Amino acid sequence: AEYDSPDDLRPAELGVLMDEKADTLDISATIVDLASRGYLEITDVPKSWLFGKVDYAFDRTAKTEEGLRGYEALLLKHLFADGQRVTMSQLKDSFYTELKEVKDALYKEVVDRKLFADNPEKIRTTYVVSGIAVFVIGLISAFIAIGWVSDATSLQSGQFILMGLGIALTLIGIAGLIISPQMPRKSGYG
Numbered sequence: 001a002e003y004d005s006p007d008d009l010r011p012a013e014l015g016v017l018m019d020e021k022a023d024t025l026d027i028s029a030t031i032v033d034l035a036s037r038g039y040l041e042i043t044d045v046p047k048s049w050l051f052g053k054v055d056y057a058f059d060r061t062a063k064t065e066e067g068l069r070g071y072e073a074l075l076l077k078h079l080f081a082d083g084q085r086v087t088m089s090q091l092k093d094s095f096y097t098e099l100k101e102v103k104d105a106l107y108k109e110v111v112d113r114k115l116f117a118d119n120p121e122k123i124r125t126t127y128v129v130s131g132i133a134v135f136v137i138g139l140i141s142a143f144i145a146i147g148w149v150s151d152a153t154s155l156q157s158g159q160f161i162l163m164g165l166g167i168a169l170t171l172i173g174i175a176g177l178i179i180s181p182q183m184p185r186k187s188g189y190g
Contacts, residue, residue: 009113010033010069010072011029012027012030013110013113013115016106016107016110017110017186017190020116020120020186021120021121022103022104022106022107022121023103024099026103027075027099027102030071030072030075031058031075031079034076035058038061039060039061039063039065039072039076040058040059040060040061041058041059041061042056042058043057043059044056044057045057045087053089055087055088056088058079058080058085058087058088059085060076060084069109070105071102071103071106071109074101074105075102078098078101079091079095107119107120107122110190114189114190115186115189115190116185116186116187116190117185117186118184120184121184123183123185124180124183124184127176127177127179127180128177128180131173131176131177131180132173132177133173134169134172134176135169135170135174135176136173137173138165138166138167138169138170138171138172138173139166139170140166141162141165141169142162142163142166144162144166145159145160145162
């Protein structure tokens with residue numbers, strides 16, 4: 001049995017390694033991990049009235065940020081931007097804007113730790129944009145060839161080649177869009 005993560009990886013890093021995405025669940029795991037390591041305390045706030053919801057309060061401890069990874073320190077900074085105590089209900093309407101910055105820092109961390117060759121989100125975006133571009137070029141080529149065919153009295157080989165190229169590029173673009181979520185690759189170490 002192993003009781004610690006391999007190579008001192010943190011929960012968020014393992015979450016990105018497992019599904020190749022930095023998501024809100026990874027950030028939530030980081031908050032719990034920071035609490036277990038003594039950087040903050042999490043307490044229940046009881047319901048204020050009969051139909052109210054249970055809330056949670058985060059209290060910043062005196063422990064310094066020394067030894068934290070970049071995304072962890074950034075998360076603490078954004079969590080406690082307005083003071084040493086914050087509730088989950090206070091974060092609900094505003095904290096999502098800071099999540100993107102924390103997720104970007106998490107992606108940077110997994111690349112810096114050599115778990116991925118490059119930022120997985122950047123790779124996915126590159127393949128989506130490339131797939132769309134190839135798809136559009138293919139459609140344009142096919143429509144040009146169709147326009148030639150309808151205007152011509154006799155079909156020429158160049159029209160067939162352009163139509164075939166357009167159809168092929170359209171299918172390649174669709175395939176690129178379909179496989180883009182699976183394109184980020186882990187390093188050998190990852």
